[in-house]
Amino acid sequence: MSTIADIAEALLTALNGHTFSPPFTAVRAYRAAFDLKDMKDPHVTVVPKGVEISTAGRGLAQSDVQIDIGVQKKLAGADNAEIDALMGLVQEIAEFVRATRQFGNAAWVRTENVPIYSQEHLAELRQFTSVLTLTLRVIAA
Numbered sequence: 001m002s003t004i005a006d007i008a009e010a011l012l013t014a015l016n017g018h019t020f021s022p023p024f025t026a027v028r029a030y031r032a033a034f035d036l037k038d039m040k041d042p043h044v045t046v047v048p049k050g051v052e053i054s055t056a057g058r059g060l061a062q063s064d065v066q067i068d069i070g071v072q073k074k075l076a077g078a079d080n081a082e083i084d085a086l087m088g089l090v091q092e093i094a095e096f097v098r099a100t101r102q103f104g105n106a107a108w109v110r111t112e113n114v115p116i117y118s119q120e121h122l123a124e125l126r127q128f129t130s131v132l133t134l135t136l137r138v139i140a141a
Contacts, residue, residue, distance in 0.1 A: 004048040004065050009066055009102035012046045020032075020092055022085075032070040036125060039074035042089065049133065051138070056139050066105060069093060069132040074125070083128060088118065090130045097134060102112055106136035 001009070001095045008028050015026040030098045034047040049066040056062035071090050075082055101108045111134050118129040 003138060004067070007065050007138070008046050008048045008067050010133070010137075011069075014103055015046070015069075015093070015096070017088075018096055019097045020089060022089065022094070026069075028139065032072065034072070036074055036127065038103070039072060039127060040076075040115055041073065042086070043070070044093070045070040045072070045108055052084075059141055061140055063138040064109065065136045065138065067134045067136065069097075069134065070105060071128070071130045071132075072121075073120075073128050075128055078126070083122075084119075086128045086130070090116070090132065094132055096102055097132075103136060106138045109134075109135040109137050131139045 011050065011089070012026055012028045022042055024042045026044040026046055027062055029047045030047060032047055034043055036111045047068040047070060052064045054062050070094065071086065073086055096111065097111060111132055113130065113132050116130060121127045121129040
């Protein structure tokens with residue numbers, strides 16, 4: 001497997017080994033596309049996104065790997081309470097990643113959540129979609 005796939009798999013294993021509220025089983029995919037009818041429960045998808053390689057010193061390379069974690073769920077209603085709970089899950093995942101810090105040979109550097117949810121999915125599909133973009137760093141010879 002490639003470095004980014006190995007890191008995504010280590011992240012997936014860590015997420016699935018932790019208890020979140022609400023509980024979920026994350027999957028690793030290259031595309032987070034599901035049938036809307038299957039989205040009644042939260043879907044968490046780990047998606048490799050990109051790699052930036054630079055010099056870290058004599059004979060060393062620094063790879064900054066980006067992995068997206070998508071959180072999606074078809075909304076039962078249109079109230080704030082359901083969306084608030086899902087935003088809480090996104091924050092819980094972000095805090096878990098920050099606290100865990102190490103996934104395989106990659107160390108957490110930062111997490112971005114911009115925008116915090118997809119307004120288009122909310123308006124057109126009544127589906128909550130939020131994406132955390134993680135940057136994880138690997139230093140290797």
